[in-house]
Amino acid sequence: MAAVAPRVFVSHLTGVAVFDPNGDQVGRVRDLVVILRVGRKPPRLLGLVVELSTRRRIFLPMTRVTGIESGQVITTGVLNVRRFEQRPTERLVIGELLDRRVTLVETREEVTVLDVSVQQLPARRDWEIDRVFVRKGRGGAFRRSKAETLTVEWSAVTGFSLEEHGQGAESLLATFEQLRPADLANVLHHLSPKRRSEVANALDDDRLADVLEELPEDDQIEIIGKLKEERAADVLEAMDPDDAADLLAELPQDEQERLLALMQPDEAADVRRLLAYEEKTAGGLMTTEPIVLRPDATVADALARVRNPDLSPALAAQVYVCRPPDETPTGKYLGTVHFQRLLRDPPYTLVSAILDDALQPLDPEAALPEVAGFFATYDMVAAPVVDESGSLLGAVTVDDVLDHMLPEDWRETEFHLHEDEDESRGVGGEMGEGGEMGEGGDEVEGVGHGS
Known part of the structure; x- marks a missing residue:
């Protein structure tokens, strides 16, 4: 008797690591791509949207998937690294199908989609959505215990093909x-x-x-x-x-x-x-909320402020000692105490006794190249900004410097893998086992995602 193909709910696939046959991780699953079909036929699962370490999103056809098990996806080891672009006829399962309001065919009752499951068809490499996990009534996805939930066949609901306005987002x-x-x-x-x-x-x-x-x-x-x-x-x-x-x-x-x-x-x-x-000056780059302490504060006081989980690592790397008031713009700036120095001195030590006052602070009008040069010269992750009167105005952190030195569209493009680099290797070239680029450049299984 043939074994029943395992059923996988898509919520369990989100963020799952994708490995090649050698056990090397190539990325993580971010969504699933399906194509809706006429009538009540279950949607066919075309493939997975996989995010590489460069944050580039690519399309992995299900024909390249050899296994989904134990919280991981195994591939054939050949990936098309062309950037994924969704086609008009396709739907993203997590991005578009979850949280939809659909209708139970039998009772005409409206329900909310919380999850869907996919299953591989017997004796074939095709996958399709087979079940839908829904909640009756309305309300957030976190109130499932207060409303009836049930799992039904795909054919038992209708409404996925309709454009929905006011779709929820709780399950996503x-x-x-x-x-x-x-x-x-x-x-x-x-x-x-x-x-x-x-x-x-x-x-x-x-x-x-x-x-x-x-x-x-x-x-x-x-x-x-x-x-x-x-x-x-x-x-x-x-x-x-x-x-x-x-x-x-x-x-x-x-x-x-x-x-x-x-x-x-x-x-x-x-x-x-x-x-x-x-914008591209120290004053425009700085934050007005660094850690500011009075001279009579102790190392213990400083470490307590550094432990604040809401602080970025760069802001927590040092504290600034000033005469009152304690918030920017402060009284006279006296110096900086670096986190490593705080770890070396007894808790009762006054911060005024361990100041680094030899390093010149940044002027608020200092241009971006000057600020970047300061960080590179002194190996800093944050630096004080002080005005002519000696008052601390704020602090510039290295992440803000990088943010303004990179191309304006750096968040939208994977600068680890430029388009001209793709062309030099052959756009649509495939990534072989071990992450190397292979020969070819053909569209994958006729799906042809990419730019």
Whole structure:
């Protein structure tokens, strides 16, 4: 008797590692590509969207998949590295099918799609969606225990082919809950504008702020423009002041002023100060929220501030000692204490006793090349910005320097693998076992994804 092919729910495939036959990881699954069929025939699974280590998304046909088991996907070892582009007839399972409102054929009751399962057809290499996991009634995906859920055959529901307005995003967010902000931003960037707006609306303010900071400028403007102004102001408050200032600088002056007026006065004041500087200067690059301590603070006080999980690693690398007040712009800047020095001295030591005051701080008008040279010369990950009167205005971190030195579209292009590099190897060339480029360049199994 033939063994029954295993059933896999797509929520269990998200983020799963993809390996070649030698056991080398080539990427991670980010979505599944299906094509809807007429009548009630289950959709055919064409392949997987795989994100390589370079963050490039490629298409992996199911004919190249030799196994899906134990939390991993095994391939034949040959990958087409042409960038994935969705065709009009295709649907992304995680990005477009989850959270849809569909109808049970038998009872005409509306239900919400929480998950779908795929199964390999017997004696064939084809895969298709066979079951749909749905929840009756309305409400967030996290309230499943309060509503009836059931798994039905694909043919038992209808409504997937209809354009849906106001589609939820709870199941999609649950699927990507563990992603870092940069990775979730990459997911949003590849969604349709409609779906991107729905996901943005479903994120809480802090999470959306973190994701916005990692998105390309056009996506930032699109998302913030579709939010209600009150919520847009809340999200801007949750962003780092320098990132909020960069985003507001791209908006029309009247819209910029409306949003600033809706922000908390102290938050808006920080952003206004940053907007006063040219973008590619130390003043335009800095954040106004570094760790500031008084001279009588101890090493223990400094380490307690450094432990704040909301701080970026660069900002947590050092503390700045100033006379009161404790927030920027402060009284006289006295010097910096580096994190390594904090680890070497007893907890009761005063920070004023272990200052590094020999390093000259940055002037707020210092241009980007000068700032970059400072970081390279002194191997710094953050640097203080001090005005003519000696007051600490903020700190520039290395990530902001890199952000402004890279090409403007660096978030949208995988700069580890440029297009001209593709052409020199043959666009559409395939990645062989061990990650090397193979001969050829043919379209994969007639699917032909790519640019």
